[in-house]
Amino acid sequence: MHIDRYERQYLIAVAAVLGLFFAALVSSALVFGVRLPQPEGYINPLTLNRTVFANPGMRNMGNGVYDVYIVARMWAFDAGSDEKDERGQDVLRVPVGSTVNFYLTSADVTHGFIVERHNANIEVLPGHVGRSSTRFNEVGTFHIQCHEYCGRGHQNMYIKIIVEPADGSAA
Ligand code: CUA
Numbered sequence: 001m002h003i004d005r006y007e008r009q010y011l012i013a014v015a016a017v018l019g020l021f022f023a024a025l026v027s028s029a030l031v032f033g034v035r036l037p038q039p040e041g042y043i044n045p046l047t048l049n050r051t052v053f054a055n056p057g058m059r060n061m062g063n064g065v066y067d068v069y070i071v072a073r074m075w076a077f078d079a080g081s082d083e084k085d086e087r088g089q090d091v092l093r094v095p096v097g098s099t100v101n102f103y104l105t106s107a108d109v110t111h112g113f114i115v116e117r118h119n120a121n122i123e124v125l126p127g128h129v130g131r132s133s134t135r136f137n138e139v140g141t142f143h144i145q146c147h148e149y150c151g152r153g154h155q156n157m158y159i160k161i162i163v164e165p166a167d168g169s170a171a
Contacts, residue, residue: 039128045107053105056080067101072111072124075153090159095166096139104130112147136163
């Protein structure tokens with residue numbers, strides 16, 4: 001069978017690139033230990049009121065660590081906060097330097113969860129508990145936004161976390 005010289009070169013180039021991608025995939029898993037994000041646990045979204053998510057909110061775990069339990073539903077995050085912003089969304093407050101463990105689940109459809117300018121990002125599936133931890137080293141107000149399109153009110157689905165100076169004065 002005759003294969004044109006250029007076609008052969010392209011075939012070789014394609015095979016080389018595919019080989020490179022495959023090697024990168026295998027080495028990321030075996031050498032660098034990269035894993036797909038796994039849910040922290042599973043939960044029945046119909047009976048959330050019988051779980052820890054019946055009482056969402058922030059727990060002070062001591063030593064600058066906070067656990068926050070949040071329920072996502074169309075179209076708000078319920079972080080159990082008494083403080084609301086001007087649009088009625090929950091506001092969380094932590095002192096600067098805190099490490100926050102976010103635990104999330106969804107009561108209805110798939111939602112997203114991303115903390116502005118921090119490495120915390122969860123895809124929130126109904127029936128799954130997602131977990132993401134991040135440290136807040138900078139004073140300021142950061143939005144936490146749903147980043148999975150979840151319907152008509154998706155763009156309004158957010159909460160805020162206010163990182164306050166360690167001395168307790170206003171941010
Ligand atoms: Cu929830 Cu988009």
